[in-house]
Each structure stands twice: as structure tokens, then as C-alpha cells.
Amino acid sequence: MYRFYSLLAGVLLAASGAQAQSLAARPDPLSLAHDGAASCVRAHVHSAQRGPATTVRHRQKMDRYDVKYYKLDIALENNSRNVGGNVRMVARSLAQPLDSVAFELYQTFTIDSVVVNGRRSPGLRRAGSDVTAALPQAVPANTQFSTVVYYRGTAPNGNTAAIGNALNTRSSVRVNNLNYTYNVTWSLSEPFSAHEWWPCKQVLTDKADSLDVWVTTSSVNKVGSNGVLQRVSPMPNGKSRYEWKHRAKPIDYYLVSVAVAPYIEYINYANPVGGPQIPIVNYVYNQAALTYYRTEIDRTPGFIENYSSLVGLYPFASEKYGHSMAPIGGGMEHQTMTTQDGFDFTLTAHELFHQWFGDNVTCASWEDIWLNESFASYGEYLSLTRFASANDAKQWIETAQYYAKNRYVGGQWVPALGGSVRVPDTTNVGRIFDYNLTYKKGAIVVHMLRYLLNDDTKFFRALRTYQSTYSGRTARTRDLQAVFEAEAGRSLQYFFDQWYRGEGYPTFSVYWNQVGQNFYLRNTETVSVAGITPFFDTDVDYTLFFTDGTSQVLRLRQSQLVSNFTVPTTKTVASVEVDANNWLLKGDGITSRDFTLILGTEAAARTARFTVYPNPCRETLRLQDLTARATAEVTDATGRVLLRQEVDPLHAQLDTKALAAGLYHMRLTFANGKTALARFVRE
Numbered sequence: 001m002y003r004f005y006s007l008l009a010g011v012l013l014a015a016s017g018a019q020a021q022s023l024a025a026r027p028d029p030l031s032l033a034h035d036g037a038a039s040c041v042r043a044h045v046h047s048a049q050r051g052p053a054t055t056v057r058h059r060q061k062m063d064r065y066d067v068k069y070y071k072l073d074i075a076l077e078n079n080s081r082n083v084g085g086n087v088r089m090v091a092r093s094l095a096q097p098l099d100s101v102a103f104e105l106y107q108t109f110t111i112d113s114v115v116v117n118g119r120r121s122p123g124l125r126r127a128g129s130d131v132t133a134a135l136p137q138a139v140p141a142n143t144q145f146s147t148v149v150y151y152r153g154t155a156p157n158g159n160t161a162a163i164g165n166a167l168n169t170r171s172s173v174r175v176n177n178l179n180y181t182y183n184v185t186w187s188l189s190e191p192f193s194a195h196e197w198w199p200c201k202q203v204l205t206d207k208a209d210s211l212d213v214w215v216t217t218s219s220v221n222k223v224g225s226n227g228v229l230q231r232v233s234p235m236p237n238g239k240s241r242y243e244w245k246h247r248a249k250p251i252d253y254y255l256v257s258v259a260v261a262p263y264i265e266y267i268n269y270a271n272p273v274g275g276p277q278i279p280i281v282n283y284v285y286n287q288a289a290l291t292y293y294r295t296e297i298d299r300t301p302g303f304i305e306n307y308s309s310l311v312g313l314y315p316f317a318s319e320k321y322g323h324s325m326a327p328i329g330g331g332m333e334h335q336t337m338t339t340q341d342g343f344d345f346t347l348t349a350h351e352l353f354h355q356w357f358g359d360n361v362t363c364a365s366w367e368d369i370w371l372n373e374s375f376a377s378y379g380e381y382l383s384l385t386r387f388a389s390a391n392d393a394k395q396w397i398e399t400a401q402y403y404a405k406n407r408y409v410g411g412q413w414v415p416a417l418g419g420s421v422r423v424p425d426t427t428n429v430g431r432i433f434d435y436n437l438t439y440k441k442g443a444i445v446v447h448m449l450r451y452l453l454n455d456d457t458k459f460f461r462a463l464r465t466y467q468s469t470y471s472g473r474t475a476r477t478r479d480l481q482a483v484f485e486a487e488a489g490r491s492l493q494y495f496f497d498q499w500y501r502g503e504g505y506p507t508f509s510v511y512w513n514q515v516g517q518n519f520y521l522r523n524t525e526t527v528s529v530a531g532i533t534p535f536f537d538t539d540v541d542y543t544l545f546f547t548d549g550t551s552q553v554l555r556l557r558q559s560q561l562v563s564n565f566t567v568p569t570t571k572t573v574a575s576v577e578v579d580a581n582n583w584l585l586k587g588d589g590i591t592s593r594d595f596t597l598i599l600g601t602e603a604a605a606r607t608a609r610f611t612v613y614p615n616p617c618r619e620t621l622r623l624q625d626l627t628a629r630a631t632a633e634v635t636d637a638t639g640r641v642l643l644r645q646e647v648d649p650l651h652a653q654l655d656t657k658a659l660a661a662g663l664y665h666m667r668l669t670f671a672n673g674k675t676a677l678a679r680f681v682r683e
Helices: 029-033 036-047 056-062 287-297 300-311 345-353 370-387 390-405 435-453 456-469 477-488 493-501 602-606
Strands: 065-075 082-093 098-104 110-116 124-127 130-139 144-154 167-175 178-187 210-218 222-224 228-235 239-246 259-261 264-270 278-284 321-325 330-332 338-340 361-363 406-409 412-415 473-475 506-515 518-527 538-546 551-558 562-568 573-578 590-593 607-609 620-623 630-635 641-647 653-655 662-670 675-682
Touching: 056 098, 056 130, 098 144, 110 124, 110 130, 167 287, 222 239, 222 278, 259 321, 264 287, 264 300, 278 287, 278 300, 287 345, 300 321, 300 345, 300 370, 300 456, 330 345, 338 345, 345 370, 361 370, 370 390, 370 435, 370 477, 390 406, 390 435, 435 456, 435 477, 435 493, 435 538, 456 477, 477 493, 506 538, 506 573, 518 538, 518 551, 518 573, 551 562, 573 590, 641 653
Parallel strands: 065 210, 278 321, 321 338, 361 473, 506 590, 607 675
Antiparallel strands: 065 082, 082 144, 098 130, 110 144, 124 130, 167 178, 178 259, 210 239, 222 259, 228 239, 264 278, 330 338, 406 412, 506 518, 518 562, 538 551, 538 573, 620 653, 630 641, 630 662, 662 675
16 A cells, blocks of 8 residues: 655656656655645544454454455445445354354444344344354354345444545545546555445455455446456446456455446556466546546556566466556555556556565565565565666665655654564554555665675565465565575574664764775764664675776675774775665765774784874874884875874974864874874864
8 A cells, every 4th residue: 555655755756748757865844844645644644543443352253264255245336435235255164163253344334134054143242343143053163154244334434444434435536636526436444444344354364265346336337346347237227236256366355445436447458478468457537537647557567567577477467457546645455456546657566566565465464564565665666677767766765765764743854763664553553554664664674685685586586485485375574584584595583683673773984994905994883773773784885986987896794883894905995985876774874084094904013093182283283102203194084195294202293283174194103114093183
């Protein structure tokens, strides 16, 4: 799921005819402060703080059976939240016989009857949204049974889903900054709200093996849903019934969807290598919307083909992909038919990649929502890399890193030093879908996994293995970790402790020097949340730029807070850049040459530190405890020699009047070849 936050963040390539706009490296705080969409997002997140409705006891009752199949046979219109009809659930009892069937349905709905294996339940118990239907005859252990719930009512209007209501309706839509009178009804059940429009079992780890969605509506409407449209059957009183059938893969409760409006249909096709031609069925508002969005809609086939080549064939290739338009303020990755309010480059790319990460393989707990959202977010970057410019892809990474480290609070951007990718409170919708952590920081963690493997063949093979191993199932972070450990050939517990469970990020202070053919480097790491993650063990890239115009990348492991390295080189180093390609989430550190830095060599053994005072000085710098004659050489940060004087124990001082204010390095060279180093500041 991708909320309008991403549009505000400046990370979408907005549709503009045949061209897409460039990404903004970071948002404009002033424009955000006055953006109506930003207020809308904040309102939605605030109103969506209600957690799951069911109790632990009721969840235990639902865990006594395994759902195999759902069939929704309901009536909907495009101008109302009224819903009624019946839902059939086929399930299998588990280790214990069943004397009742438990499910969830919002408390304001009327249940006319519950029929189990053809016999009406003798009684219902309702406590809030928890419903328990007594069985006329017990279902033995490990036995398949059928339950049909006949119900009617109006879906609530409390903005309890992650974006708005579980079933919503609108009488106007917006296209190309123009409002149109248009009635549309749609569903959005993530994370806990499917029961607000149909009776179901809201347990992530119990996917239904198959699904039918039948919706009866006025014949002027079309109905978008999951799977393949089998037929449109005429019904009395100017109605039609849309009959959708989904068999390609199991489906989680929150991915079941409907969208009802007088849509027009536009179909294009993807042709992934090694797979069938895939129809992309787009239900758009009207011809004006199609004309405006067609260029962006037509990106979808290329996105499918690219993703299929990277992480495996589109999981639902035997059926379809598609879009149903609805004014939801973003997009929702309903299985095989995403609901979107418009078509923008990264919005379309994000929701499509969810078909792999979120739909085919679903997080087994909202604690691990990053397995859905972070990877879908990284799909944006993969699409930008393939279909946009290198600069757009680079700016996407920089923007994601910025959001991972900052939050917009009180009209300004402030550092966000903490927060884990892991969701500690799975009852809090706002925390589950935290934009900075779940979407942006998580995406950078995926990027760092790619850097860790240091081999794109291994990285994408790991993603394909994850997809094939858990296809149609749910997974936890430990499952993904095991896949990446197999590719890395070693434990990655430290990485996931740091970046998934841990908080914050490191900042590097890097000092370097070159003496002869030895390059010396010292990296001192500090962290933003030392009480939770005291150290980040990571490789770091250092790019050495030489005076002859060439460069070299050193990949060195930061295995302790202060790490020292000595590397031989035959060229003269002019400058050093740390993590030039932005692989790492890190603070703004220091990179500077330190002429006093000599590590692990014979020269270092002959070199001592020398005390000078006063420091800072003005006109005169005194040398403490000088016992022999020496040559004092003063250089600036670029290595230029600015001052050279002879000093001895009787005249143990330097005249610094010729030096400008700044930081300087001094080297004392004695007659026996020994040296001593000092740093001082001239005021």
C-alpha cells in the first residue's frame, strides 16, 4: 500500500503527457505545511488508531479451522455503502471437533442466518464484531465443512482502514486537477477492516486457497475484483452480476476487493520472457481519465516484464493484472487488480511490486510489514533504474535516506534518531504504516542487503528463492534472513539485529593520510541511538581520487567503533569520498586529511606526539619539553608547507604571525631521523 505521503515527499514521477517530472531530492517544508493532501494523510493516520477488533479468545476459536475457500455473493451500488447478500466459507477443522464456528462481522450488520453444512445454526453469540455460531451438528476433527452467512447493512464510516473506510463511496473524483461528478464505491480492508463489509476470518497466516466474488449492481456499472471475470449475468430490474473467479494463488483476507462505478475498460498486455501473455485490465473513470493517464498506464507492461526478469514470473500470470480507479489518496495492492486514484510512475511501480511482495508472499505478522512495504518501495527504485534516468534513481535513494533520518514535525524537518523497521505495536495502524520507517528506512535496509551481498546475481537470486519458497504463503523476517544467509554463506544475525530490530544509524568521521606509498585511514563511528544499537558493523566504500585523474574504490569493514587501515598505493591521493554511491544509511560525517596520521609502520614507531601551547595560539606557539635541535615544518589541510623554522631547546617556539587563522599540522624532524607531530589552531 502506498499512501499520498509519497507524492508529498517528491518521490513520485508525476504524469505529465508523455514525460515524467524529475524527482525532488528532498521536500519543501513550506509547501508540505500548506498541502491539503498532507493534512488528509495526517487525519487518516490519526483516525486509524483503532487496532484489531477481535479478542484473543475469539482468535483462538477461529484458529480451530483452516479456510480453504470464500465466495462473496453480494449486492453493491456505486453511490452507497449498503451491502447485503451472503458469503460462503469452506474450511477444514483442525485437531479438535467443532461445536461452533467463529468469524468476524461488524456489529451494525444484521445477520439473517448462518447455515453450516446445509443446516441453520440454532443460535448466535455476538460481542462487538466477534460472532460465534453454534452448530446444529458437531464437525469432527480434520473434516471439511461449509458455512454460509446471510447478512445486510451499511458499512461504517469511521476511517478505520489504513486509508479511509473499508467500504467507501464518493460522488466526485479529480483528474488533471479538475473535479468531476462521478459515483464510485470501493473497498480497502488493510489491515483489520475486511469485516466491515463482509464476514471473514482476519488472520494473516490463514490464506484462502481460492476465491469467487459475485457482485450484483446496476447494469450501467462495472465491477473490478480479483482473478478472472467469468461472465456478466443479466439480472432482474436493470441489474447485472459480475462473476470473478480467482484460483492462481491463495489470497489473504485484506486483499479481497471490489470497485463499482460506470467504468470504461482499457486493456494492454505484458509479455514476460518465459511466461504467457498477461492481460492488464484497467477500469478507468471515463475517456477523459484514460486520455490523461494512458501514457502512464502503458508503463505497466514494461514494469511487469522487468520485475519478472529480476525476481521471477509475475505470480498471477495465469489470470491477469489490472487497476480499478477510486479516489483513495494513493493505491492499494489488491491481488491481481490494484486500486489506484491515478497513475504516476512510482505509484504504479510500487503497487505492482506488491503482487510479489505482499500478495504472493505476505507478511505473517504486521510486525514484519516491511516484507510487504519496504520491498514494494524498493521496486520503485528498480523501475527508476530500468526506465528512468540514473539521476532520478540516485535522487530516489537520497530522498529515501533523508526520510529515514528525519521527520516533519511542527512545520519543520527535525532529526529522527530512532525507530525500528520492526513494528513493536501491531495494534497501532499508524505505526504499522509509518512512512519514514516502514517504507523509507525499510527500503534502504533492502538496498543495504544488496550492498552486503556485493553481487547482484546473488541478491536477485535470493529474492527469487524467497518468492518461490514461500509462494502463496506467509513469511517472517527470520525466513527472509535464512534465504540471504544461504547466499552470503554466513550468519547475518548482526545485520538484522542492527537494521531490522535496532534503531538509528551510524555517522563516520574519517581521517586519512599518505606517506610515500602507504595510504592510512582511520574511521571513527558514532551512533544516533547508542542505548539501543551501540554499534553498526558494516562494510564501507572509500573512493580514492588520485592526482592523475583516476580513482579506486576500497571496500573496508568497520568492525569496531574506531577502525584503522593501511593500504599500499603507487599513486598520489588527492581526496577521499566515503560511500560515494549512497549504499549506507548514515549521518553527515567528516572526511578530512590528517597529516599526523601514520598507522602500523616503522615510521609510526619512530613518530611521537609533541605538546604545543597555547593552543589555540595567536602570534607565538611554544614547544613543550624540547630537548634537541629540530626542523619545524607547518602545513595546512591540503599539505602545503607554509612555514619552516629551526628550533632548539633555547628557542623552543614558533613565530606564527604569517599564518592566517585556521587548523595547522606541525612536524618536527630531528638529526637522528626521528619525528614528532602536533596539531594547533591559529586564532
